[in-house]
């Protein structure tokens with residue numbers, strides 16, 4: 595058990611009463627997400643790889659019917675969980691968040707404007723990055739050039755669905771992107787509509803973790819596209835995804851009352 | 861050079877706007893022939909996905925018409941539309957498609973003249989914007 599393993603086990607099990615700890619662990623030279631039981635040797639825990647533990651948690655959550663789960667959370671993970679909990683997909687009382695502050699290098703890679711978890715347990719708080727250079731560049735382009743830019747980017751898409759599968763807040767059971775109306779069964783790349791539809795669906799949920807961009811086989815700057823859309827949402831509705839309480843404007847009437855049909859999680 | 865004749869889709873909700881379009885028709889109001897009316901149950905049936913798909917397939921302009929706020933047959937259907945369409949427009953701007961190609965308006969069953977006015981103005985606006993640049997885009 596390394597020092598980090600000891601520290602995390604202590605925080606999770608001794609101090610905060612968890613039954614499980616979800617963290618990245620190194621075994622035989624490989625690092626993978628692990629669900630560590632209380633009393634079990636925590637092993638060699640690692641936090642130096644950006645990894646979407648929330649996604650893992652979403653997958654195993656239904657299979658862990660009892661007990662409290664501690665999970666290592668960066669600020670974006672914490673915000674993703676807020677979106678998930680607001681939609682009643684998880685119970686806040688069953689989760690224990692262990693705050694991980696991202697390194698300066700990671701903050702730079704994500705052009706992250708909000709990198710510090712509400713409680714820092716591991717790592718040191720770093721300053722946010724205020725601007726995404728590509729977004730600044732795109733803003734200054736003409737409309738035609740912007741269309742040209744995204745067209746040549748989207749042309750690289752090979753419809754691997756990595757961007758949706760790895761997104762922590764992409765949680766509908768029936769994905770509209772799998773409907774052949776919007777994504778034809780045959781043919782690569784999918785049409786431009788694929789990316790617009792995805793953009794629309796993430797507009798009130800994306801917490802800018804950057805996982806889609808990291809997953810993208812085509813190297814498309816998807817995080818920049820998300821940041822542009824999030825800026826729009828903030829300007830139009832004053833809404834920022836990841837807020838603990840605020841409900842998405844897409845789920846309320848113009849007066850801000852909750853829309854009646856609960857089926858619209860997304 | 862032949863004049864640019866845009867192809868325009870107008871999604872009209874069954875309970876107000878489609879009736880408004882009907883009224884415009886039976887009143888024999890003059891209207892541009894570029895508009896294809898698609899009748900939907902409520903403006904909220906027009907998911908942004910359909911707007912995107914229309915534009916990607918080369919439609920020059922998309923109109924979404926519904927009942928006035930407060931008059932939706934499904935009470936708050938058009939509230940949903942009123943929030944979704946502006947987002948869809950912004951997302952289009954972000955990727956370099958002029959958001960003026962999408963327009964949301966409210967037309968009641970009694971507003972045949974408003975229907976005429978809305979579509980005439982929209983057709984003129986789209987004529988000014990020229991052909992949809994996505995028509996030529998091959999991904």
Ligand code: SF4
Pocket residue numbers: 757760761762763764796799800801802803804805806807817820
């Ligand atoms: S950055 Fe990408 S993967 Fe992360 S929440 Fe937003 S859309 Fe999902």
Ligand code: SF4
Pocket residue numbers: 750751752753754755756757758806809810811812813814
């Ligand atoms: S991850 Fe990239 S290549 Fe894969 S479907 Fe998404 S945009 Fe396309």
Ligand code: FES
Pocket residue numbers: 873874875876877901902903904925926927931932933934937938
């Ligand atoms: S029925 Fe007309 S907008 Fe809902």
